[in-house]
Amino acid sequence: MVDAHQTFVIVGAGLAGAKAAETLRSEGFTGRVILVGDERDHPYERPPLSKGFLTGAAERDSVFVESATWYAEHDVELHLGQPVVHLDRAAHTVTLGDGTVLHYDKLLLATGAEPRRLDIPGTDLAGVHHLRRLAHSERLKNVLSNLGRENGHLVIAGAGWIGLEVAAAARGYGAEVTVVQSAPTPLHSVLGPEIGSVFTDLHTEHGVRFHFGARLTEITGQDGMVLAAVTDDGTEHPAHDVLAAIGAAPRTALAESAGLAMTSRAEGGGIAVDASLRTSDPDIFAAGDVANAEHPLLGGRLRVEHWANALNGGPAAARAMLGKEVSYDRVPYFFSDQFDLGMEYSGYAPPGSYEQVVCRGDVGKREFVAFWLDAGNRVLAGMNVNVWDVTDPIQQLVRGRRPVDPEALADPAVPLASFLD
Secondary structure (H helix, E strand, O other): OOOOOEEEEEEEOOHHHHHHHHHHHHHOOEEEEEEEEEEOOOOOOOHHHHHHHHOOOOOOHHHHOOOOOHHHHHHHHEOOOOEEEEOOOOOOOOOOOOOEEEEEOOEEEEEEEOOOOOOOOOOOOOOOOOOOOOHHHHHHHHHHHHHHHHHOEEEEEHHHHHHHHHHHHHHHHOEEEEEOOOOOOOHHHHHHHHHHHHHHHHHHOOEEEEEOOOOOOEEEEOEEEEEEEEEEEOHHHHEEEEOOOOOOEEEOOOHHOOOOOOOOOHHHHOEOOOOEEOOOOOOEEEEEHHEEEEEEEOEEOOOOOOOHHHHHHHHHHHHHHOOOOOOOOOOHHHHHOOOEEEEEEEEOOOOOOOEEEEEEEEOOOOEEEEEEOOOOOOEEEEEEOOOOOOOOHHHHHHOOOOOHHHHHHOOOOHHHHHHHO
């Protein structure tokens, strides 16, 4: 039973945490809400950090979830620039870096993820970058601008979403870009080779150089500055700056030290939660990048690092904290903008899980919808590329789990709605 004397603490002042605080208030909770974040900026969204804000198309103020005054106006207490260093489940307290001890009745862990680091010589040089926080994006924005003016070289380790979006931004500034990727195509672990090649062609046409089947082994420099990036086949790539974009790891140290149940890296890592986003402790919940949830629709565990999961997972966890019935079964969704390509992806179909990829539209012109089908011709995922207003039917196909006719699905003359009857 929730009452006005209870205190709900949210650890992690990103999108998931901010949306959870908003939802607690919009659902009528009148108790104490405390939002703790280890960054000094009030909560912001991360997609612009590698998209609009990085390219200069969006202003800094546009990244924030709410205005700086919203939190006080809605009686949400902010503790910014303060990491939580200890969680005492028995006492129901968290301790901040400055020694402040906060009591909670319910606790939400929305601690997010952190960039994986390159474990090679030279990463201490001044020109080696990661991209996760607003401060990282601000720094990288200046770097790309300078590289463009000076015809400088950027080497990116990793051809995932962050690596490709930064590559596009860098080319927009006029920088020379080389992307090093161990797999044979970009986004190989997400889209597979069939659609990954679309992004190879896109970036190559815009002057990005790819070095596939290789890994960085060393970053060389002089006087503390980057000179080159060396791959395991002995190639030396000229570089003034290097971006490590090799993925992110969930920030689970606080939860682990408190003895909460975790999932293995093979399962995606993260804090184990049920479909209501509750951890192994009934008074503690987790949402966003750090949560590995039982997914009622997909029939297994899933940890999702994308914006939509934080946007929707934070509110779902807040409702569960209030004692409402929650079954978090959203279809995974993400989007990307690179050069003249815009796309949306709905579903979950990593390589090995699907039988075939069916495309409708013109792949060569990059105006198409791709569908990943299993052996029973059921749609596991769909991605629309420069084709809009089709996300809802794609998500309905993923939810429906009904067999479709691949030939009809590939025919643009056959309305998607006809597969939903």
